[in-house]
Amino acid sequence: MRLLFLLGVLGGAIMVTSQTPTVADLQKEVDHLQQTLGGLSRQMMLQQLFVEERIRSDGGSGVKQIRNNAGGSKTYYHDTFAGRGFLSVHEHSNYDRTIGLGEFIGVLNGVEFRTRHNDYKLKRPSTTSSDYHKTEDIPFPDVPPSVLNKKTVAEQVTEMQEYFRAFHNQDIKIRDYRPYFKPVLCYVEGAWTTNTKTLDEPFQSDRHFIDATSWFDLQEKIRFMSATGSKNQFENLSYLPTTIINVTESGEPVYAQWNYRILCHPIKYNLKLADLKPVDDLSTRMNFMQNMTKFARDSKGARFTVAPTSGNHYTSDGYGTYTDSHQTHVTLDKIMNEIPGVDNYPGKDSDDSFGLMKNRIDIKEPTQLNTAYYYRHYKVQNPGAMGLLNRHVGYSDPTLWTATTKNPKVAAVSVNDCTRDPKTHKMGCKIYTVRSTYAIPLEIIWMTPLSKWNPHNLKLYTNRNEFHKVTDGGRNGGVTAAKAFNGTSFANYYLTPSIFFHGGEANRDPADTAKDVVGVLDQHGQVQRVSASGYRIFTPEIPNVGKVRIRYPIAPAHQEGGVPWKNLMALQDIVMDMKKYEKMFEAAPAISGGASSNGHKPDTHYITSTTHDDPPGMHVHDVYLTEEEMTALKHGATVSAYTTEDNGHQHELVITMDPHLQGRTNRLKITTCDGLRNCWDHHNNALYVKTD
Numbered sequence: 001m002r003l004l005f006l007l008g009v010l011g012g013a014i015m016v017t018s019q020t021p022t023v024a025d026l027q028k029e030v031d032h033l034q035q036t037l038g039g040l041s042r043q044m045m046l047q048q049l050f051v052e053e054r055i056r057s058d059g060g061s062g063v064k065q066i067r068n069n070a071g072g073s074k075t076y077y078h079d080t081f082a083g084r085g086f087l088s089v090h091e092h093s094n095y096d097r098t099i100g101l102g103e104f105i106g107v108l109n110g111v112e113f114r115t116r117h118n119d120y121k122l123k124r125p126s127t128t129s130s131d132y133h134k135t136e137d138i139p140f141p142d143v144p145p146s147v148l149n150k151k152t153v154a155e156q157v158t159e160m161q162e163y164f165r166a167f168h169n170q171d172i173k174i175r176d177y178r179p180y181f182k183p184v185l186c187y188v189e190g191a192w193t194t195n196t197k198t199l200d201e202p203f204q205s206d207r208h209f210i211d212a213t214s215w216f217d218l219q220e221k222i223r224f225m226s227a228t229g230s231k232n233q234f235e236n237l238s239y240l241p242t243t244i245i246n247v248t249e250s251g252e253p254v255y256a257q258w259n260y261r262i263l264c265h266p267i268k269y270n271l272k273l274a275d276l277k278p279v280d281d282l283s284t285r286m287n288f289m290q291n292m293t294k295f296a297r298d299s300k301g302a303r304f305t306v307a308p309t310s311g312n313h314y315t316s317d318g319y320g321t322y323t324d325s326h327q328t329h330v331t332l333d334k335i336m337n338e339i340p341g342v343d344n345y346p347g348k349d350s351d352d353s354f355g356l357m358k359n360r361i362d363i364k365e366p367t368q369l370n371t372a373y374y375y376r377h378y379k380v381q382n383p384g385a386m387g388l389l390n391r392h393v394g395y396s397d398p399t400l401w402t403a404t405t406k407n408p409k410v411a412a413v414s415v416n417d418c419t420r421d422p423k424t425h426k427m428g429c430k431i432y433t434v435r436s437t438y439a440i441p442l443e444i445i446w447m448t449p450l451s452k453w454n455p456h457n458l459k460l461y462t463n464r465n466e467f468h469k470v471t472d473g474g475r476n477g478g479v480t481a482a483k484a485f486n487g488t489s490f491a492n493y494y495l496t497p498s499i500f501f502h503g504g505e506a507n508r509d510p511a512d513t514a515k516d517v518v519g520v521l522d523q524h525g526q527v528q529r530v531s532a533s534g535y536r537i538f539t540p541e542i543p544n545v546g547k548v549r550i551r552y553p554i555a556p557a558h559q560e561g562g563v564p565w566k567n568l569m570a571l572q573d574i575v576m577d578m579k580k581y582e583k584m585f586e587a588a589p590a591i592s593g594g595a596s597s598n599g600h601k602p603d604t605h606y607i608t609s610t611t612h613d614d615p616p617g618m619h620v621h622d623v624y625l626t627e628e629e630m631t632a633l634k635h636g637a638t639v640s641a642y643t644t645e646d647n648g649h650q651h652e653l654v655i656t657m658d659p660h661l662q663g664r665t666n667r668l669k670i671t672t673c674d675g676l677r678n679c680w681d682h683h684n685n686a687l688y689v690k691t692d
């Protein structure tokens, strides 16, 4: 095809010179055009890289914007990544495991994409198979035996309410709720995929025409929607970019298709509600004129962060708090490390690109990192100076987690690394090939025993061919024998006695499809009044308990990774608590009530002794200890801390108070350095305070 076309073009050109071209001439010309085409394809690939690089430094991996349906005279009357709901969260609690989530624009490692209306399900990667995109339902938590053992429905209701009261107050003295309220982390995973030949050569094969047109079709529809500014009625179009991922030796472009999915993972880490702290979002609060207490407690637009170590001061508003500090490897990393990439839970992989094996950051002894699970930090042995290097994934991206796979359905990048052997002085080359997927956390959802609790023993149809029986004969869930549903199914998941909740559903939204109370015929033909048992953002008011938050959005925002946002947050913190940050003002603002002394204490700055060992050359390291770490030291505890990286390495120190100094902190004792008695490069075993 292409050759014929080229001949045509050449024919035209050659007519002018009125010479008959020889085969050699034509071959030369074809070679030339092929080279030009290869060069152009490569330039297009680099153009995509250029765009990604620009986005990577403008912000981090995170969510960016939802579809705006609002308006007004202030810019913050328009939605950001939050409107009434963060990422347009809503409820489909009449489904057994559907989580209502609208459309949004997100960024993963510099790739911006737009999702369709998400409404994902509580599913996890396969626990038994590494097959591509194989998933399974997350098991629902059990119903506490003390509920099941009660004789009447009313008694079961009262007992179940006690479990919700215990969960809501995080009080195991009321009931040990922990085995029955299980948190899952739902996350967005994205990757450049190459799953069929069709995508490599999109329009050249009849056999693969249909697959190709489906991507093509999607692109055309998105282009049309974007050009006209209109909305797809059903919100089922997503914008997923296509890229040239490589150009072969012969100049052929290799295409890759961006794709994403949302899955959930049952958290193993012992997470508590106190570990979740609300994030102030001034534009959303101003939009809806809510103070912080109201916003955090009652708003679907609220977002949370996970305590780096452990949260405290839990209030029955559903969240806790923690003191902000500089920290690297935090609770969220531990949880993300539990989540596999596309090889699913059996996944096992490693990455030794450039001869540097990636090791776990959370273990002192070099321990190979399983890169088939999501990670944000790793540790390599510095081959030159033997020291350790802690590495953060991404150049400046604060919230990029990545995992690797060998699955050819994920696009590969490769690099040829040639180095000279220090002994033989011979050049040796090695090709490293890596296939990466990327992920960010989206929300934490507490699975509850309501999912399985069926005290009326209502029939649950699980066979798809039988779902219609629930609604046959125009049954719509009315509370009469004629209109009540005849049994339940995954899409009519009404099992909870309505007396369990008090009043209507909390915070109804146009997208909430659940009805407050429906009638369902039990197996004796009696109408039972029941409520939806699927997943809500907040439960309705439960007597003696109140409404209970079930979903905690925790997604990072793309903009948070950019410099303007960082300044804005600093300004926000200062302005929102001028007393606390009075020291930040050159001219103190006149604040009624005067300044208080509860300001955030700066970190205490220490330095190591200077070493003159060469390698690595003369240097000192800085160590910064937080107020809490200082308090711990004063109480006789040992504290682990990383030094700064100097001369190509850093140290992991275990520190205590120097017993000879009787409580003074101008000098501290290093008890171990990288797990050894002394630092390998001979810093002495003291840290010295440095007044900045």
Ligand SMILES: *[C@@H]1O[C@H](CO)[C@@H](O)[C@H](O)[C@H]1NC(C)=O
Binding pocket: 234, 236
């Ligand atoms: C789009 O979504 C609607 C309902 O949400 C559905 O009926 C329709 O089949 C979908 N269209 C495509 C092309 O997926």
Ligand SMILES: *[C@@H]1O[C@H](CO)[C@@H](O)[C@H](O)[C@H]1NC(C)=O
Binding pocket: 246, 247, 248, 249, 412, 413, 414, 433
């Ligand atoms: C990309 O193409 C180059 C040739 O231009 C080739 O050497 C390399 O192996 C390819 N990379 C991958 C991951 O296929």
Ligand SMILES: *[C@@H]1O[C@H](CO)[C@@H](O)[C@H](O)[C@H]1NC(C)=O
Binding pocket: 291, 292, 293, 294
């Ligand atoms: C926050 O707003 C709620 C009602 O919207 C009000 O009851 C509460 O007192 C307010 N809190 C503060 C600290 O102003």
Ligand SMILES: *[C@@H]1O[C@H](CO)[C@@H](O)[C@H](O)[C@H]1NC(C)=O
Binding pocket: 469, 486, 521, 525
């Ligand atoms: C409800 O469904 C069951 C099982 O299919 C059936 O035996 C029963 O007659 C139905 N009840 C009514 C009132 O239609």
